[in-house]
Amino acid sequence: MxxxxxxxxxxxxxxxxxxxxxxxxxxxxxxxxxxxxxxxxxxxxxxxxxxxxxxxxxxxxxxxxxxIVRKVRIPGTTESGFGAVAWDGTVLINERLRQVLGLTEDQVGRAVEETKANVAERVARFCRRRExxxxxxxxxxxxxxxxxxxxxxxxxxxxxxxxxxxxxxxxxxxxxxxxxxxxxxxxxxxxxxxxxxxxxxxxxxxxxxxxxxxxxxxxxxxxx
The missing domain is CATH 3.40.50.2020 (Rossmann fold)
Structure with a gap:
C-alpha cells in the first residue's frame, strides 16, 4: 500500500x-x-x-x-458508472457493483463498446497534436x-x-x-x-x- x-x-x-x-x-x-x-x-x-x-x-x-479515461455508465443513467475504459483499451469493471445491479453480459458488453467509442472520439478530439x-x-x-x-x-x-x-x-x-x-x-x-x-x-x-x-x-x- x-x-x-x-x-x-x-x-x-x-x-x-x-x-x-x-x-x-x-x-x-x-x-x-x-x-x-x-x-x-x-x-x-x-x-x-x-x-x-x-x-x-x-x-x-x-x-x-x-x-483519456471514461466511466462505463450504468444503463439508463447519465452519471453513475460501474467501471472504466482507458485510452489503450484497458477495461476495468466493478464486478461487485455489476452483480448488485444484476447487469447481464450483453448489457455490460454494450456499455463497454459505447465507452470505447467515446474514448476513441475524445482521443481524436483532445490529442490530435499532443502525443x-x-x-x-x-x-x-x-x-x-x-x-x-x-x-x-x-x-x-x-x-x-x-x-x-x-x-x-x-x-x-x-x-x-x-x-x-x-x-x-x-x-x-x-x-x-x-x-x-x-x-x-x-x-x-x-x-x-x-x-x-x-x-x-x-x-x-x-x-x-
Whole structure:
C-alpha cells in the first residue's frame, strides 16, 4: 500500500477550493513542499482534471499531457458508472457493483463498446497534436479534480504502470476516504489535500464553483 499524504487542516471540510484552477495551484504548492520529485510528468484525466493538472505542471515545471479515461455508465443513467475504459483499451469493471445491479453480459458488453467509442472520439478530439511524452523512468503524477468511486483513476493507473514509470503518484484535490485507501494500494504515493469519510461523498462539495466542463472549455485549456 502506497503512502497517503493529506493536509490535516482540510480533513472532513467542504468548499475548500474556489474552483479547479485554485485546487490545482494549492495542490501544486503542496507537492513542492514534499521531498523532491525527480523527472515529474503530469497526466490529467479530462475533463475536470485538465485545469488541475495544468496548474500542477506549472508549479513543478513539468511536462503536461492527458490520460483519456471514461466511466462505463450504468444503463439508463447519465452519471453513475460501474467501471472504466482507458485510452489503450484497458477495461476495468466493478464486478461487485455489476452483480448488485444484476447487469447481464450483453448489457455490460454494450456499455463497454459505447465507452470505447467515446474514448476513441475524445482521443481524436483532445490529442490530435499532443502525443503522450515518454513515461519510462519518469515520476508520473496522475491527477483529476477528485476521486469518488476511484475506478476511473484505477484504469489510468493500470495503463501507466505498463509503460514503466520509476514512480507513480496520484495527486488529487479531494477524495473519499474509501477511494483514497483503495487507490493508494495501486501506487507509490497518493497525495490528497481534502479527504472526507462518511457514507455520502461528492467531489463537487469540495468546490465553491462546480460544473461539468464542456469539450470547448477543455480545448481552450489545452490551447492556452
Amino acid at each position: 502506497g503512502e497517503i499524504v493529506d493536509d490535516p487542516l482540510l480533513r472532513e471540510r467542504t468548499r475548500v477550493f474556489s474552483g479547479r484552477h485554485d485546487a490545482g495551484r494549492t495542490l501544486g504548492a503542496f507537492l513542492l513542499s514534499l521531498p523532491s520529485i525527480t523527472q515529474p510528468l503530469v497526466l490529467a484525466i479530462p475533463a475536470g482534471g485538465v485545469p488541475v493538472g495544468k496548474e500542477i505542471a506549472a508549479a513543478l515545471g513539468a511536462p503536461f499531457s492527458l490520460a 503522450m511524452p515518454p513515461v519510462r523512468v519518469k515520476t508520473v503524477i496522475l491527477t483529476d479534480d477528485g476521486l469518488a468511486s476511484g475506478f476511473t483513476m484505477l484504469a489510468a493507473i493500470r495503463c501507466v504502470r505498463d509503460l514503466g514509470p520509476s514512480n507513480l503518484i496520484v495527486a488529487v484535490p479531494t477524495a473519499s476516504l474509501s477511494s483514497a485507501e483503495m487507490v493508494s494500494r495501486e501506487v507509490d504515493q497518493l497525495v490528497c489535500l481534502n479527504i472526507r469519510s462518511g457514507q455520502s461523498f461528492a467531489v463537487a462539495d469540495a468546490y465553491d464553483e462546480w460544473y461539468d466542463l464542456e469539450d470547448r472549455e477543455v480545448l481552450a485549456e489545452l490551447g492556452s
